[in-house]
Amino acid sequence: MNVRAIAAKVLNQVVEKGQSLSQALPAIQQELSPKDKALVQMLCYGVLRTLPRLDFFCRSLMKKPLTGKQRDLHFLILVGIYQLLYTRIPSHAAVGETVNGAKALKKPALKGMINGVLRSFLREQESLIAQADQQPALLYCHPSWLVKRLQSAYGEEKAAEIMTENNQQAPMWLRVNSRFHDREQYLALLTEQDKQAQITAFNDNALCLENACDVYQLPGFAEGWVSVQDGAAxxxxxxxxxxxxxxxxxxxxxxxxxxxxxxxxxxxxxxxxxxxxxxxxxxxxxxxxxxxxxxxxxxxxxxxxxxxxxxxxxxxxxxxxxxxxxxxxxxxxxxxxxxxxxxxxxxxxxxxxxxxxxxxxxxxxxxxxxxxxxxxxxxxxxxxxxxxxxxxxxxxxxxxxxxxxxxxxxxxxxxxxxxxxxxxxxxxxxxx
Ligand SMILES: C[S@@+](CC[C@H](N)C(=O)[O-])C[C@H]1O[C@@H](n2cnc3c(N)ncnc32)[C@H](O)[C@@H]1O
Incomplete structure (x- = not known):
């Protein structure tokens, strides 16, 4: 199992075949260890948050786009660039593992090409990033139609803020079941387990966890003491x-x-x-x-x-x-x-x-x-x-x-x- 190749497959399903991430990801994650599961998830979410930017880098570094049966390698390259730009994975490991992904995708002959593109990115990244930052759709990583709609609804500055927030990771919110506890009581149960959470005004059952965790680590989840639901909902x-x-x-x-x-x-x-x-x-x-x-x-x-x-x-x-x-x-x-x-x-x-x-x-x-x-x-x-x-x-x-x-x-x-x-x-x- 090559985790980068798995992420490339999921991204191909979502971007090219129109499948939602929440359908494509769990289907493929079932056989993975918890560590690999988390890495695939991080890579897929990360690439989708930065897609047009990564696409632009890839296009700029290749003479011809990869199409047809080789399209999965396009997403493998995006996974590679994403790691180099946005993660702490050392570049030699990011490049090496991504290049091996070509073998896992049954295209070992193209390992050299992937290696070449990723190494060119490392050399040319500064100027490529400067070019991407000139275009709002690439700077904020939103499709142009949505950039336009947000700008016309909220003005340029506010739209930029909204798009920046859209690119952040969302926190995990809990809804405390008032039939069992009020939220202060439940907060005390969380604190006993070293889990930190915040409360907000006018939202009587809501707690926002500082760090997301598996639902079954939450006190009384199976018994219905608590559910996962965003504060706005x-x-x-x-x-x-x-x-x-x-x-x-x-x-x-x-x-x-x-x-x-x-x-x-x-x-x-x-x-x-x-x-x-x-x-x-x-x-x-x-x-x-x-x-x-x-x-x-x-x-x-x-x-x-x-x-x-x-x-x-x-x-x-x-x-x-x-x-x-x-x-x-x-x-x-x-x-x-x-x-x-x-x-x-x-x-x-x-x-x-x-x-x-x-x-x-x-x-x-x-x-x-x-x-x-x-x-x-x-x-x-x-x-x-x-x-x-x-x-x-x-x-x-x-x-x-x-x-x-x-x-x-x-x-x-x-x-x-x-x-x-x-x-x-x-x-x-x-x-x-
Ligand atoms: C925003 S989601 C609802 C979330 C839900 N209220 C909750 O809090 O868990 C919108 C829902 O509308 C449903 N839907 C779409 N068109 C519908 C229709 N014509 N009649 C009834 N439900 C519809 C979708 O299947 C989807 O489950």
Whole structure:
């Protein structure tokens, strides 16, 4: 097993075949030792965070790009350059192991070529880096369409900050199950194990770990004392604020993080209905419910066509955690920016709109709908809500929570704001 060759294969699957990293990586990691698993992960995440820059270096150093059956070697070279530029792996080891990767990929005859490209990079890196830094898409390692969208939404300076944050590693956040402990009690359990974590304001169950760890090293994970969920995503259940006796719908629920959090916070619901379009992802909802010993009615259905699965009783609260560009979680999923296309955004905006209008019909008069996305693009967020409010006479914006002092505001969280993912929330009420 050559770890560099394995990373090259995964990258080829993601970049050339459009498979997501979260599908491609676990499939190949199964047979690896924990140390190799961590190295493959570091190389794949790292290359995807810096892809256009590495591509540019590779292109500049080769007469002809590697195509067809040799394409995996292109990614092997990127893995090599990444190690030389961004890791502490000594250059002789990085070059040697990467060159051996060509043999593992059954192209031993091209070992010399790989060696040559990596050695040329070591000689010419200074001038190549200076050239890359002239171009925003290479400097920030985002596709040009996304650079443009972020600059037009936030201005050049803020967009640069956002893109820099997108290239950082995301921290591991925990959600403490309030049925067992409050977060101060759980923090004490972590401290006993020498694990450090921070708390943030207005997010009662959230802890941000200083160093990520395996979930089974967390006190009481199997017993449901704690779950892994970003701090921004944890705000959903607090903002939804379900009340005893409520009939609640989580319309785009998989893998179920917000469904179970809502149930943890409010054990006296009339019923929780968890819907999702993706049957495979619904398995994860059931697993989460089982681990946490919670109950919900799980339905495979289309949120834009509720008449296909609706029981006929209007909901008191609806969470619409809509399918979106996921541009707020690029630091967790560095492949997103390469898998998405500019044209996806308008398609997503239409899908979100269809879901929002369809769900609104199933909300009780006086009921509350919380609209959420993990996007940072205004078209999917504030613009979507503005258009909805303009077209829907019985809808009005509500304050998200008590600490907003009665202000009916939406909230756009940007990546790494209070260490959280990028997220958007708007709380809508239906007139009586
Ligand atoms: C942002 S994720 C939801 C995350 C989830 N709420 C959580 O906290 O774990 C969006 C979900 O919407 C689902 N989805 C996409 N289109 C849908 C549709 N038309 N109807 C229902 N679910 C849909 C996707 O399968 C995906 O699971």
């Amino acid at each position: 944890q705000l959903a259940a607090h903002y939804l604020d379900a009340q005893p006796g409520d009939l609640v719908l989580d319309a785009c629920s998989a893998p179920g993080g917000k469904t179970v959090h809502t149930l943890e916070l409010q054990p006296e619901l009339k019923q929780m209905v968890a819907v999702d379009f993706d049957e495979k992802r619904l398995v994860r909802v059931n697993e989460n419910l089982q681990r946490l010993n919670l109950q919900a009615t799980v339905i495979h259905g289309d949120a834009a066509k509720p008449d296909d699965w609706w029981s006929g009783e209007q909901f008191d609260r609806i969470l619409c955690d809509a399918p979106c560009s996921a541009t707020g979680v690029i630091r967790r999923h560095p492949d997103i920016r390469w898998l998405r296309r500019d044209s996806d955004i308008s398609e997503l905006v239409t899908l979100q709109k269809n879901i929002l209008y369809a769900l609104w019909q199933k909300l009780k008069p006086g009921g509350v709908l919380l609209y959420a996305t993990c996007s940072i693009l205004p078209d999917e967020n504030d613009q979507q809500i503005k258009d909805f409010l303009a077209a829907t006479s019985d809808a009005s914006l509500m304050p998200l929570a008590a600490h907003y002092d009665g202000q009916a505001v939406t909230r756009q969280i940007l990546p790494n704001e209070e260490k959280m993912d990028g997220f958007y929330y708007a709380k809508l009420q239906k007139a009586l």
